[in-house]
Amino acid sequence: MTRRSTASGGISRRRLFGLGAAGVAAVGAGAVAGRSFIEEPVAHAASSSDPVAFYGPHQAGITTPAQDRLHFVAFDVITKKKAELVELLQEWTAAAARMTQGKDAGTFGAVGGSPEAPPDDTGEALGLPASGLTLTIGFGPSLFDERFGLADRRPPALADLPAFPGEDLQPEISGGDICVQACAHDPQVAVHAIRNLARIGFGKVSVRYSQLGFGRTSSTSRSQATPRNLMGFKDGTNNLKLEDTAMLRDHLWAAPGDGPAWMDGGTYLVTRKIRMHIETWDRAPLSEQEAIFGRDKGEGAPLTGHKEFDAPDFAKKGPDGQPVIAGDAHVRLAHPDAHGGARLLRRGYNFVDGSDGLGRLDAGLFFIAYQRDPRKQFVPIQRMLAEKDSLNEYIKHVSSGLFACPPGVVDGGDYWGRTLFA
Numbered sequence: 001m002t003r004r005s006t007a008s009g010g011i012s013r014r015r016l017f018g019l020g021a022a023g024v025a026a027v028g029a030g031a032v033a034g035r036s037f038i039e040e041p042v043a044h045a046a047s048s049s050d051p052v053a054f055y056g057p058h059q060a061g062i063t064t065p066a067q068d069r070l071h072f073v074a075f076d077v078i079t080k081k082k083a084e085l086v087e088l089l090q091e092w093t094a095a096a097a098r099m100t101q102g103k104d105a106g107t108f109g110a111v112g113g114s115p116e117a118p119p120d121d122t123g124e125a126l127g128l129p130a131s132g133l134t135l136t137i138g139f140g141p142s143l144f145d146e147r148f149g150l151a152d153r154r155p156p157a158l159a160d161l162p163a164f165p166g167e168d169l170q171p172e173i174s175g176g177d178i179c180v181q182a183c184a185h186d187p188q189v190a191v192h193a194i195r196n197l198a199r200i201g202f203g204k205v206s207v208r209y210s211q212l213g214f215g216r217t218s219s220t221s222r223s224q225a226t227p228r229n230l231m232g233f234k235d236g237t238n239n240l241k242l243e244d245t246a247m248l249r250d251h252l253w254a255a256p257g258d259g260p261a262w263m264d265g266g267t268y269l270v271t272r273k274i275r276m277h278i279e280t281w282d283r284a285p286l287s288e289q290e291a292i293f294g295r296d297k298g299e300g301a302p303l304t305g306h307k308e309f310d311a312p313d314f315a316k317k318g319p320d321g322q323p324v325i326a327g328d329a330h331v332r333l334a335h336p337d338a339h340g341g342a343r344l345l346r347r348g349y350n351f352v353d354g355s356d357g358l359g360r361l362d363a364g365l366f367f368i369a370y371q372r373d374p375r376k377q378f379v380p381i382q383r384m385l386a387e388k389d390s391l392n393e394y395i396k397h398v399s400s401g402l403f404a405c406p407p408g409v410v411d412g413g414d415y416w417g418r419t420l421f422a
């Protein structure tokens with residue numbers, strides 16, 4: 001299933017909904033455009049080259065089993081005209097619907113248009129399959145300033161994050177009016193998607209910062225093995241997962257009554273670029289590394305258990321009378337038991353951005369977490385981690401982002417952010 005330009009620009013039903021041919025036959029032609037069909041999309045690719053459904057009640061790229069690669073971008077909106085911003089969101093949505101199904105960004109494509117005009121696709125993904133590409137949009141607090149008359153539509157849950165002890169945030173790689181998270185199994189496909197959105201947005205938005213990531217550091221489905229972060233530990237063991245339907249309802253999706261209705265079915269995204277002092281970490285003894293996380297490095301089991309998914313026993317004491325999982329261990333401090341049951345859906349990626357000129361790799365974790373209300377989830381968890389976590393000796397938070405991710409695009413007449421702007 002490779003991308004090519006089509007004269008009509010039409011997307012086949014099979015591709016549009018991420019269904020195999022058998023799936024289309026099973027639901028029947030009459031159901032294709034119906035809302036009941038849209039509410040139950042087959043949202044997840046069967047193989048790493050397949051497309052993921054773009055349309056649905058929630059945006060893809062959140063509970064979608066985490067793909068291997070990330071290209072995250074934050075844009076500043078530079079147009080002052082609301083109508084131009086809405087038009088851009090409509091153009092972006094059409095391009096996103098196409099690219100996520102393995103098509104060129106525009107209807108003429110990289111090589112199908114007039115030789116006298118710039119192509120409506122940049123071309124570097126020609127011949128590549130959809131590769132599980134998902135594109136997920138979010139709106140930052142700054143979009144709700146005086147420019148577009150949106151101040152009274154800002155959700156209370158999109159309250160600015162407080163300052164946390166020890167962070168060293170760089171403004172030029174923090175914030176942003178709009179973010180787009182592109183995840184795919186092929187980095188060229190993820191980069192192609194972001195590049196084309198930036199191209200389409202020329203004169204209306206400008207790239208504030210972007211971040212590449214690899215080796216997803218979280219599993220977001222029980223069908224996935226837990227990957228490892230650059231400290232060598234399994235990351236994502238006790239994560240909210242696609243299969244946890246009731247917990248996703250309670251901890252992930254904004255519900256009617258939570259805030260403004262335009263966010264119903266949406267969620268809130270917190271990003272943190274966290275630099276790791278990996279050279280120092282690599283000189284720490286294994287026992288110290290394991291004590292810091294409260295899990296063993298090989299299996300990923302809690303220090304009180306044997307297998308990865310054993311529940312940690314925070315009350316258990318060792319022969320020395322001390323807790324086996326230390327009071328300042330990462331998993332103790334981040335565990336829902338320490339926060340009245342609060343959970344996050346973590347979806348981070350490793351990064352290595354070259355070296356820092358001081359003989360060290362510029363490496364770490366681009367932390368990504370989705371949640372129903374950051375004031376009740378990310379903020380209290382991070383406050384406790386920032387104050388007490390023994391991991392702090394080896395990490396530094398250098399960037400921060402907060403975004404309201406609207407509900408999904410339901411069909412071809414809908415667009416990213418319609419519920420906010422309509």
Ligand SMILES: C=CC1=C(C)c2cc3[nH]c(cc4nc(cc5[nH]c(cc1n2)c(C)c5CCC(=O)O)C(CCC(=O)O)=C4C)c(C)c3C=C
Pocket residue numbers: 229231233234235236237238239272274276293295330331332334335336343344364365367378381382385395
């Ligand atoms: C504020 C939220 C969190 C930040 C920031 C964070 C940074 C961070 N985490 C790791 C590595 C691991 N984290 C693990 C578990 C874990 N982490 C958070 C939250 C934040 N982490 C939560 C909510 C949890 C789950 C705790 C639990 O319920 O047990 C683990 C253990 C394996 C797992 O369950 O995922 C690791 C390993 C790094 C390296 C890091 C910053 C660089």
Ligand SMILES: [Fe+2]
Pocket residue numbers: 330334
């Ligand atoms: Fe963590």
